[in-house]
Amino acid sequence: MLFHMSRNPEEPVYNRIEEARNSLGLTRQDLADKVGVHYQTIGYLEREEYSPSLVLALRIAKALNQEVSGLFSQTPFKKGK
């Protein structure tokens, strides 16, 4: 089920990780080091090809000084918001 959730195009989890990371001037490697994952995993997350666990989502939100609800959504984010 988890595997299907991560790649199911009908249930995508949208995020603003790349935008938030860039605004802090962090590289993928920097963010990966902060949250304890491989830098390729950050790439998968940013391309919305992988949906993180709740624990990882919380760690990413903390590392990027954001609320989880402001970083992840089941509906696409509007640009510039």
Added chain:
Amino acid sequence: MSKKNKIYWFEGVTEKGVKSLLTDENSKYRWLRSQRNRRILVILMALGTALVAAGSYWPTLKTDLNLSDGTSVVIYSVTAIFAVFAVLMGYLFLRISVRGIADAPDELLDERQIKVRDTSFRYAYYGLGYIVVALLLLMNVGPEVKLFQPEGNDGSFLIISMLFLSAALPSMILAWRERDI
């Protein structure tokens, strides 16, 4: 900082070995990591394993190879050793190409890597199951169609190729499926 290199006996890897593959510190293997090159390696591994397995049948096929002749035995043995060595090298390169993820323990991987590793093992389990069933059928009908004969065909190369396949199949699936490693 501890310099002790933990050995994971069950997985057949070391902590430093996996960590070295997971980082990009060894850039000389970067060329192996593109999906195209990984897929080429998977195809070569599949062909190599099939070639090793064919070693069990070669002498019984309608060829000029006659294993009662000394020269033929040397040709057969050298070819077999070369094929086994080539597959072994292919397996080592394959592990490097997927950063050792298929063989790494949970504590050295992140949650996405654990998920793709486990998915690869699930597919490998299905794949090996089908192959084993096919081989059992082959062994059942083998004697009737004279696939198994005493001269150089005791099935040992078939067993060697199965050992290679059981070790390499999760890495092969991972190498084939993943876009970025």
